Amino acid sequence: xxxxxxxxxxxxxxxxxxxxxxxxxxxxxxxxxxxxxxxxxxxxxxxxxxxxxxxxxxxxxxxxxxxxxxxxxxxxxxxxxxxxxxxxxxxxxxxxxxxxxxxxxxxxxxxxxxxxxxxxxxxxxxxxxxxxxxxxxxxxxxxxxxxxxxxxxxxxxxxxxxxxxxxxxxxxxxxxxxxxxxxxxxxxxxxxxxxxxxxxxxxxxxxxxxxxxxxxxxxxxxxxxxxxxxxxxxxxxxxxxxxxxxxxxxxxxxxxxxxxxxxxxxxxxxxxxxxxxxxxxxxxxxxxxxxxxxxxxxxxxxxxxxxxxxxxxxxxxxxxxxxxxxxxxxxxxxxxxxxxxxxxxxxxxxxxxxxxxxxxxxxxxxxxxxxxxxxxxxxxxxxxxxxxxxxxxxxxxxxxxxxxxxxxxxxxxxxxxxxxxxxxxxxxxxxxxxxxxxxxxxxxxxxx
Numbered sequence: 001x002x003x004x005x006x007x008x009x010x011x012x013x014x015x016x017x018x019x020x021x022x023x024x025x026x027x028x029x030x031x032x033x034x035x036x037x038x039x040x041x042x043x044x045x046x047x048x049x050x051x052x053x054x055x056x057x058x059x060x061x062x063x064x065x066x067x068x069x070x071x072x073x074x075x076x077x078x079x080x081x082x083x084x085x086x087x088x089x090x091x092x093x094x095x096x097x098x099x100x101x102x103x104x105x106x107x108x109x110x111x112x113x114x115x116x117x118x119x120x121x122x123x124x125x126x127x128x129x130x131x132x133x134x135x136x137x138x139x140x141x142x143x144x145x146x147x148x149x150x151x152x153x154x155x156x157x158x159x160x161x162x163x164x165x166x167x168x169x170x171x172x173x174x175x176x177x178x179x180x181x182x183x184x185x186x187x188x189x190x191x192x193x194x195x196x197x198x199x200x201x202x203x204x205x206x207x208x209x210x211x212x213x214x215x216x217x218x219x220x221x222x223x224x225x226x227x228x229x230x231x232x233x234x235x236x237x238x239x240x241x242x243x244x245x246x247x248x249x250x251x252x253x254x255x256x257x258x259x260x261x262x263x264x265x266x267x268x269x270x271x272x273x274x275x276x277x278x279x280x281x282x283x284x285x286x287x288x289x290x291x292x293x294x295x296x297x298x299x300x301x302x303x304x305x306x307x308x309x310x311x312x313x314x315x316x317x318x319x320x321x322x323x324x325x326x327x328x329x330x331x332x333x334x335x336x337x338x339x340x341x342x343x344x345x346x347x348x349x350x351x352x353x354x355x356x357x358x359x360x361x362x363x364x365x366x367x368x369x370x371x372x373x374x375x376x377x378x379x380x381x382x383x384x385x386x387x388x389x390x391x392x393x394x395x396x397x398x399x400x401x402x403x404x405x406x407x408x409x410x411x412x413x414x415x416x417x418x419x420x421x422x423x424x425x426x427x428x429x430x431x432x433x434x435x436x437x438x439x440x441x442x443x444x445x446x447x448x
């Protein structure tokens with residue numbers, strides 16, 4: 001990201017006086033996901049900025065065990081049922097795992113989809129972020145863009161000081177666990193990533209507003225960098241970010257949203273905390289429930305889409321990875337964090353404007369393995385939704401009466417943001433239009 005250095009800062013520099021470290025930061029400006037001024041103008045003409053709807057997408061890395069969470073089978077044989085018991089909730093007819101007592105008390109604010117179908121068998125997060133499977137021969141030039149990139153492209157920034165798409169996701173050493181990026185939309189639609197350079201780089205670092213607001217000087221400083229050093233196109237796209245980059249740099253709104261020290265400590269405690277560095281499992285994401293709180297702060301500040309990856313849920317069993325021991329460790333922490341998020345949104349009056357989606361790339365096998373684990377099971381998976389005006393009656397809570405596809409879930413998210421998937425398209429690098437969801441999928445009728 002862009003960092004304007006105070007003249008007195010000591011650094012090891014190139015011959016033009018710019019440090020190697022901060023050259024990389026300015027060169028990485030393309031990853032901010034900042035909006036084109038033309039898109040902002042078109043957005044205003046269309047009246048889109050009159051409302052602010054948002055989505056928080058939480059990816060449970062590795063595939064959560066749906067039958068141990070929301071679809072327990074206590075009367076099944078022992079090798080299927082597992083040790084956990086179902087408990088009733090405040091919605092008649094809906095039972096969930098006993099290790100989610102907080103969720104059980106507010107189940108009327110959640111919707112469970114127990115019949116998510118069409119998943120792939122391997123660990124690949126693309127479908128969770130884009131709605132499209134990563135099948136050979138079906139991917140357009142540049143790749144499918146992830147949901148946040150599409151929304152940022154179509155709707156732009158709600159507030160010039162806050163990027164429309166912010167990623168709270170940590171990098172995973174297993175590449176397919178990571179977000180796929182903006183795909184065919186190009187680097188101008190990439191996410192702003194909180195795990196990049198420090199929060200301090202969002203400030204002016206000693207440069208006055210008057211000096212920064214001199215557009216000619218700012219552009220001249222950009223031109224000092226050789227655009228041909230970045231073959232990815234991020235340097236050549238930098239001009240498209242200038243207007244909103246200035247908004248980010250001259251406002252503390254984004255930095256404040258990322259700063260949990262400004263939050264009531266009692267609320268932080270309600271969400272729970274985790275180690276942002278330690279990986280519970282070697283190649284997953286850290287278990288950081290406070291990311292849910294930061295996501296709430298970001299959508300409240302103006303972000304349209306915030307993505308979060310959370311912990312590691314690939315529990316095949318074996319030494320040190322007994323699935324039920326891992327569930328006893330992970331489930332209560334998740335229960336605390338997700339219920340704090342949904343309760344917080346309701347208390348702030350954001351529940352009709354913010355949709356929360358929680359899911360993983362597939363489900364787990366009904367039969368418990370000899371290693372005391374559950375393996376990959378793409379035939380059925382689960383999703384948990386809250387907010388956004390989604391129905392929470394019994395029919396909506398138990399959508400297992402029919403198969404539900406990833407595309408239908410994304411169509412529902414787009415609808416909640418005011419985007420019509422039946423008519424809206426994005427264009428790839430060859431000028432060909434593509435619909436936002438596959439196979440003409442429509443929003444889930446039971447939830448709208």
